[in-house]
Amino acid sequence: MTYIGIYNFVWVQSYEAVVYGLGTIVAIILLYSAYVGYKRWTYGNEKIKWPSLSYIIRNFIKYVIFQWKILRKRFPGTMHALIFYGIGWLAVTTTLRAINAHIVVFLTGDTFYIYKLLANIAGIIAIVGIIIAIIRRSLKLTKNLPQDPYYYLVLGMLLVILITGFLVDGIAAVAYRYTWESYWFDPIGYLVFLWSRTVPISELEVIYRGLWLFHMSLAMLAMALIPYTNLWHIYPAAVNVSLQREGNIPDGIKPVVDIDEKIEKGKPIGIVKLSDTSWKQRIDYDACTSCMRCTNACPANISGKILSPRDVVINMNNMIHKGMWDENVIGNKVIQVNPEAIWSCVTCGACVYECPVTIHHLDTIIDLRRGMISTSSQDIPEDALNALYRLQQNGNPMGMNPVDKEQWFNELAQKFGDEIIAKEGEEYDYLYWVGCVTSFDPRIRPVAESVIKILKDAGYKVAIPVEQGCCGEPARSIGDEALYVEYIKMNLEMLNKYKFKKLLLNCPHGFNNFKNNYKKYKSYLLKDESTKGYVDLLEKLEVEHHSVVLSKLVMEGKIKPNKELRYVLTYHDPCYLGRWNGIYNEPREVINKVNGLRIKEMPRNRENSFCCGGGGGQLFYEIKRGQRISTMRAEEASKTLGDSDNKVVAVACPFCNTMFRGESGKFGFNVKDIAEILNESLDNK
Known part of the structure; x- marks a missing residue:
């Protein structure tokens, strides 16, 4: 009975040692590059904070295996999926073939048929994906895609490897499959086989050896070049999505919990020099694929500002790869980050939401602002500094007189009754944090009045704390971390005096601040005896936006x-x-x-x-x-x-x-x- 299965090193048995030798060299290069990457991420002996194994596995399956964020953009996502799954499965087939050759023979009979059919499908979809990628880039079907020649070189190499792989496989069929009549399981190989069997065996062996050596050498070269091309993103991107920041995207801007120590030692807050970056930020930079989704979604970029979130990340990455650890990140050199770009950001989160490899651009942008503020940089917009000054002096970034707010609160008490003003000892369904913009803008005050009236009509007990001011979000967005943490402590001290079931806000910035940002400072608050108690408040604090409350009221009738x-x-x-x-x-x-x-x-x-x-x-x-x-x-x-x-x-x-x-x-x-x-x-x- 004819053997149906894998034959190893047909006509090239003498090259077997060369394959394993080159394979070993490539493995060493890849492992060494991975090690060097790890050392970059942990520069300065910084330790990676590993989440739970289940968290890592869950993220890996969702973002790497199932390409969850990549496929949200249908055209480029499908293109990437074709290449990823195609080449990914071919890598699996190579591994299976090695197991079959050296450990246990199992690729025979029907299993072999399925193996070959899936390999054909994988090769075809990978070729289709690569051709689409070349057309997409050359015709600029996606805006702002880099046109560096090496992108085309990498795609071309992959295309040639796949095509020569089909040719080598088809010619090999003459050597050990020429008696088979059905080639449904190997359609591409069969087409090559139909031609190759017309060539004299002696000539075909020479052609095969040359083609096989070329295919094998190019494949080895491509793998060896991974650390030096855009294919490098495979490694750090997989690590980045697996270790991504906890919380809903784009949540996750890191707090500065050691701010008191930094101030005491006269150290800058945030990022000034490259060495100030965190291990997670460095993985972010290494993971960038230059897909341009972040920049193409950025309102600042679309409106003509010089901010490109991708360029910020790439500049940081280039500095890291050059080892510029003691260099200032902000500057006017080509490799540095332009300060105007950083101040152009509106922190909308579109870049983070769009990034397929979960890079948190805003984490870096806010840190760069912190760095400029803490070192009194000349690159800070004057109006931004004025807003911080007004926040310090007047308790609001507009510089409005606090008396105006008090007068309005008195008007609210006349309109809705004295019970609208929060009192210690009373318990409320909702403690309403109106916020600074609503409090001082006569054209927005009716929003708060509408909210109060609707809640009271629905039978809820709602009150406003008169001491409330700004939640501190403008200070954080502009980068004054020291002022921000003072607002955290001041506001939590005030809230701690009242009894209420839920904190209500009509400002999404304040809502996000109380719901998400404040809670990131628990470890900071625990350091001081005077603020430890605020952690309990944060643990039980329920925060709602007025849109959610109003929705419940109308949906429940x-x-x-x-x-x-x-x-x-x-x-x-x-x-x-x-x-x-x-x-x-x-x-x-x-x-x-x-x-x-x-x-x-x-x-x-x-x-x-x-x-x-x-x-x-x-x-x-x-x-x-x-x-x-x-x-x-x-x-x-x-x-x-x-x-x-x-x-x-x-x-x-x-x-x-x-x-x-x-x-x-x-x-x-x-x-x-x-x-x-x-x-x-x-x-x-």
Whole structure:
């Protein structure tokens, strides 16, 4: 009976030792490169903080095996999947063949047929993926893709390896498969076999040996070059997604828990020199694939600013690979990071959300801002410094007189009763943190008044603490970490005096701050006896945004809109409510319950929403380059609303409210918070 299975080293038996020798050299190169990479990540004897094994495995399966984030972009994701799964399976087949040759023979009979068929499919889809990649890059079907020749060299090498692999396999069929009549399991090899069997064996052996040597040498060379080409991302990217920061993407900006020690020793806070980066940030930089998803989603870049999140990461990576550990990261050299780029960021999180290998660009950008603030850099925008000064002096970044807020609180007490002002000893369903922008802007105060009225009508006990000021988020976004931690302690001390079930906010920035950011400072608070007790408060603190509360009320029928509002309306997703906290449905549930509204979605909505331009502290300062981000978003809203009368842009954020109001006159729409819209739809008689 004819043997059906793998034959090893047909016609090239004498080269077997060469293969294993080269394979050993390649393995040494790859292992050494991995070791060097690890040493870069742990420079300065920094220790990697390993999460649980189950966390690592879960992330590896989700992000590497199933390509979860890569496939979110259909065209490039499919292209990458074809290459990844194709070449990945061919690597598996090579491993299986080695096991079959040296450990146990199992690739025979039907198993061999399946093995060959899957290898054919893998090779075909990999070739298709590579051809698509070449066309995509050369025709610039994805914006901003680098056009460096080595990208094409790598793709070309992979293509040649795959094609020569099919040729070698088909010619080998003459040597040990010529009696088989059916080649359904090896369709590509069979096509080559049909030609090769017409060539005299003596000539075919010479052709085969030369082609086999070329294929084998090129494959070995490609593997040896992995650390020096964009294929290197395979290793650090897999590590990066497996060890990614815990929390919802794009959550995860690291706190500075040793800030007191740094201040005491006169050390800078954040990143000044390259050596100030953390092990996780360095893996971030090494993992970048230059896919450009971050830059193509960046509102600052799209509006004409010089910020490219990818370039920030690549510059950091280039400095690390050159060993520039004692060099300042910010500067005007080509390899350094341009400070204007860092101050152009609106911290919308689009870059982090889009990155297929879970790089946290904002982690680095905020750290670079911290570094500039802590060293009094000349590169800080003057308006940003003024906002910090006003925050220190007046308790709010706008520089408004605190007396104005107190007067408004008195007006609220007259309107809703004295019980609206929080008192120690009383217990409340909701303690309402109004926030600084809402407190001082007369055109946004009605948002808070609408929230209070709706909650009281629904039977909830709600109160406002009069001592409240800014949550500190502007200080953190601009990079004044020392001021930020003072606000954390001050605000937690104030909250600790009151009894309440939930903390309510109508500002997504404050909401994210209390819900996520403050809780990252638990270890810092535990260091001091005077702040240890605040950790218990943080542990039990429940924080809700007003859109979620209002949604519950209308969905449960506790609040029933009964007036028709004749608006053409589009809703803008705030970055810190949507992308940072995954709240998309609740605001829409509120406006969908209001009768008479004609609701239209902007092209960029939900996860793909485009920033209003007010994040990252830029409600208080502006980088005057290119178009205003708010203008671009307002224009999109205007086009969505069309030429109708009574057009409304619905928002759920005071920052967005402010930015859109600044553009409303130009584009002819009104700006209303969802709370105002809901309150307007109620019979208030």
